[in-house]
Amino acid sequence: MRDSEFVDTRIPRPGGAALSRRNMLRAGAVAAGGAVLAGTAAQPAQAAPRGSRTPVRARALVAGDRVRVVSPGSTPDPTLMARGIEILRGWGLEVELGQHVYTRYGYLAGTDAQRLADLNDALTDPGVRAVFAARGGYGTQRIVDRMDLSGLRSDPKVVVGFSDITSIHGRLWREAGLVSFYGPMVNWSDGRTGPESAEALRRAVMSTDPVTITRDPAETAASVMVPGRATGRLLGGCLTLLSTSLGAKDSPDLDGAILFFEDVDEAPYSYDMMLTELRRVGVLGRVAGVVIGQITNSVGEPGEWDAAAVLKDRLYDLGVPVLGGLRLGHGNGQLTIPLGARATIDAEAGTLTVEAGVR
Numbered sequence: 001m002r003d004s005e006f007v008d009t010r011i012p013r014p015g016g017a018a019l020s021r022r023n024m025l026r027a028g029a030v031a032a033g034g035a036v037l038a039g040t041a042a043q044p045a046q047a048a049p050r051g052s053r054t055p056v057r058a059r060a061l062v063a064g065d066r067v068r069v070v071s072p073g074s075t076p077d078p079t080l081m082a083r084g085i086e087i088l089r090g091w092g093l094e095v096e097l098g099q100h101v102y103t104r105y106g107y108l109a110g111t112d113a114q115r116l117a118d119l120n121d122a123l124t125d126p127g128v129r130a131v132f133a134a135r136g137g138y139g140t141q142r143i144v145d146r147m148d149l150s151g152l153r154s155d156p157k158v159v160v161g162f163s164d165i166t167s168i169h170g171r172l173w174r175e176a177g178l179v180s181f182y183g184p185m186v187n188w189s190d191g192r193t194g195p196e197s198a199e200a201l202r203r204a205v206m207s208t209d210p211v212t213i214t215r216d217p218a219e220t221a222a223s224v225m226v227p228g229r230a231t232g233r234l235l236g237g238c239l240t241l242l243s244t245s246l247g248a249k250d251s252p253d254l255d256g257a258i259l260f261f262e263d264v265d266e267a268p269y270s271y272d273m274m275l276t277e278l279r280r281v282g283v284l285g286r287v288a289g290v291v292i293g294q295i296t297n298s299v300g301e302p303g304e305w306d307a308a309a310v311l312k313d314r315l316y317d318l319g320v321p322v323l324g325g326l327r328l329g330h331g332n333g334q335l336t337i338p339l340g341a342r343a344t345i346d347a348e349a350g351t352l353t354v355e356a357g358v359r
Helices: 021-025 078-090 112-124 140-146 163-176 195-206 239-244 268-280 307-315
Strands: 045-047 066-070 094-097 128-133 158-161 180-182 211-214 228-238 258-264 289-296 337-339 342-346 351-354
Touching: 066 078, 066 112, 078 094, 112 128, 112 140, 140 163, 140 239, 158 163, 158 195, 163 180, 163 228, 163 239, 180 195, 195 211, 211 337, 228 239, 228 289, 228 337, 239 258, 239 268, 268 307, 289 307, 289 342, 337 351
Parallel strands: 045 228, 066 094, 066 128, 128 158, 158 180, 228 258, 258 289
Antiparallel strands: 180 337, 211 351, 228 342, 342 351
């Protein structure tokens, strides 16, 4: 749930394993169930696409467009922000900052009322063509239910962010049918997101070309694969936010969808817990396919399953194609994808192709 600039805030639990602070959000989460089909792939699966709501796309950004940067979660670093703003301005965009971007209120970028006001001002200002999250961290779930989405179907905007911003993406899709973008935020680190990341973000929001992401063998989940092809709406985000939003207004309908997830600083057992939760409530039994982004900094106990083994155990018996190892999420070289757009996965070819997120 936290973005890459956070320090490690995990606290020890009995037995020596670390318990991340995001477990505080999981008071109702279930413990993992019994193991099934550990490391054994299912037969090749062919999933048929299912209908969904008609998506709404913003027009592609062009030089001269006004874009607004807001902090719906935690406070960004001014130095990293300066680099991100420089990149956006280098594309010819006119960058504005929300009033409370650098405000601090505990671990939040201002009070709920301040962060919500900045977000809603950006979403409802007819002159603003895009809303970029400054950073993630924590906080969007505190305000997401009060987002003003009244004008987005008639005046759609580009919305960009990842990690904690998953909640915003889910609400935008569920309530407005808006295609939004899971990609780097303005709190920019050249060490993590270099020129390829910047160009991928630019293409996603400033061109109408489809987006194709190819499996990276170096990624933690690259060995996770169930052969087959599937087409559906690409929905999802940070797995922690997906599991803690079940039943809430930001939880997208994943029936017939391609489920995408990634996460950071979670032990393997935590992935087991979250995916088991999605299995128990029936979510994983209704998806057309699964794509897995960057599983970053997942450290388990000696002799236990690693993250890849857990993913195989929890996903291989679903009867749908599964593709892991995409550079989407909290890891190095993060790329950008449209959420809500129609996507096709070809697991054996190692590709995810998504329709353009802008028109």
